[in-house]
Amino acid sequence: MRRGLFIAFEGPEGGGKSTQLMRLATRLRTDGYVPIVTREPGGTPAADRIRDVILDPELRIEPLTEFLLYSASRAQHVREVIAPALADGRIVLTDRFTGASVAYQGYGRGLDVEFVRSLNARAADGLEPDRTLLFDLDPTVGLARVNARGTPDRLEAADLDFHERVRAGFLAQAAEHDSWLRFDAGDGPGALEEAVWSAVAPLLPPPADVGP
Numbered sequence: 001m002r003r004g005l006f007i008a009f010e011g012p013e014g015g016g017k018s019t020q021l022m023r024l025a026t027r028l029r030t031d032g033y034v035p036i037v038t039r040e041p042g043g044t045p046a047a048d049r050i051r052d053v054i055l056d057p058e059l060r061i062e063p064l065t066e067f068l069l070y071s072a073s074r075a076q077h078v079r080e081v082i083a084p085a086l087a088d089g090r091i092v093l094t095d096r097f098t099g100a101s102v103a104y105q106g107y108g109r110g111l112d113v114e115f116v117r118s119l120n121a122r123a124a125d126g127l128e129p130d131r132t133l134l135f136d137l138d139p140t141v142g143l144a145r146v147n148a149r150g151t152p153d154r155l156e157a158a159d160l161d162f163h164e165r166v167r168a169g170f171l172a173q174a175a176e177h178d179s180w181l182r183f184d185a186g187d188g189p190g191a192l193e194e195a196v197w198s199a200v201a202p203l204l205p206p207p208a209d210v211g212p
Contacts, residue, residue: 004086005203008097011135012167013156014142015185020135021093023193024200028091032207036085039095040073044080047073055153063109067116070101071123078124098124099132099173107169108162130203133196134174137185139163
């Protein structure tokens with residue numbers, strides 16, 4: 001059986017990546033696919049427990065501790081969910097993956113970027129997305145969207161300078177890697193959905209070749 005297709009959705013806060021992931025999943029199901037939809041941090045019972053700690057706005061967590069928690073969550077996620085699904089030929093859509101750690105803990109928190117990349121590779125067992133879809137947005141706009149939704153989590157509540165650095169980290173990765181595609185998250189959801197579909201559709205195998 002052929003290896004499945006692995007797509008990561010990334011971007012600054014409020015960029016709408018989660019909405020676009022769900023829209024793509026719905027469209028895939030309509031066309032006969034059965035995608036695996038997951039997220040980071042989280043995706044497994046153990047990783048979801050770690051997520052609760054990482055995003056708790058009442059906790060103060062050192063940058064290195066934060067990254068190690070993300071890495072622990074990712075290691076569990078890859079081995080329990082993502083790698084087995086890809087081995088079965090499934091399409092996997094994840095809300096964040098290793099690119100988020102480079103942007104948030106490397107550029108945002110100031111950890112050594114090469115260290116972040118090295119541990120990412122270990123935690124993910126060398127697994128990389130076939131495509132990373134970056135939904136880029138000015139942080140002032142994105143944070144306004146986040147605040148309108150309700151109480152921000154610990155990362156969302158960080159200051160604007162932090163989120164500016166995170167955005168720079170995402171854009172740097174998009175410039176470095178051909179597998180990254182940047183979308184203007186200021187476009188309407190419908191236009192973004194069509195742009196995402198145009199990018200993903202050529203990568204899809206026939207539905208009959210995808211695992212159940």
